[in-house]
Amino acid sequence: MLLRIRVRLPDRPGSLGQVARTLGAAGADVVQMAVLERDNGRAMDDFTVAWPTGADFERLAGGSARCRGWRSSGSGRPPSRRAPSRTRP
Template identity: 90%
Template sequence: MLLRIRVRLPDRPGSLGRVARTLGAAGVDVVQMAVLERDKGRAMDDFTVAWPAGAGVERLAEGLESVPGVSVVGIWPTAEPQGAYPDAAVIGQVAAAPERGAEILADAVPAILSADWAGLAEPKGERGAVLVHASAGGEPGADLPGLLPLRPRAFTAPDGTQFAVCPLAGGGVALVVARTGAPPFHRTEVSRLEQLAAAADAVLAGAARVVGA
């Protein structure tokens, strides 16, 4: 299975190498790595690794925590999107079937952002929101926490679920992404969601103009 590992580490030469060696000694295969932030001598990185199904992650976390200056922010299951450029591939799929473009985007987002599920929701003001479409793992028709103000952002629900939300279709619906047992969505993840939504909106608006011509 694939795991996403988020760690904080000193932003100095050798730190990343020590983390990589620790992962290798634990028997994991690093699939990819992303730098989320670098500030004031510290960095936050995400690693996607292959890990034996059913194996506990405790010794993996303990090994990383034993590296001086390293702290584990979270370890959670993930899925690796197909292809070298998954964001571009998704927008291509949206363009190929614009009548289902918003749903295609929502179905693809969980793998891109290491989330449990995503969906399209209609905000209901202070009464929360209703999920009108859900990817695998979500429940269409389910009630959601309030999404207002509807802007690209991340928040934690009262039950601990981590959400990222972004307006879609000019704010007519909200693109909602959720995960549990994981850290909050980082600002780089929210930015990536915003970019995907903006690209999809541009493609769908262009398709609408062609149909209406």
């Protein structure tokens, strides 16, 4: 299942990497990331992640709670998109 997670974090080198590592450690696979705004040393970013079916969301919440300086402002399913069809030669 795809989830969209919005985070506000310090706008400094390594912040995005920390978020991506935390998401990966929780079992999420980052499939898209977008910077929404940057202002006064803070940034707001959206991460779209593939989350394993049946996996416990507490793993994700627990991982974000341990990160210093950033917080999740919500998560939800992104608008449904049809995956591009793949053809085999």
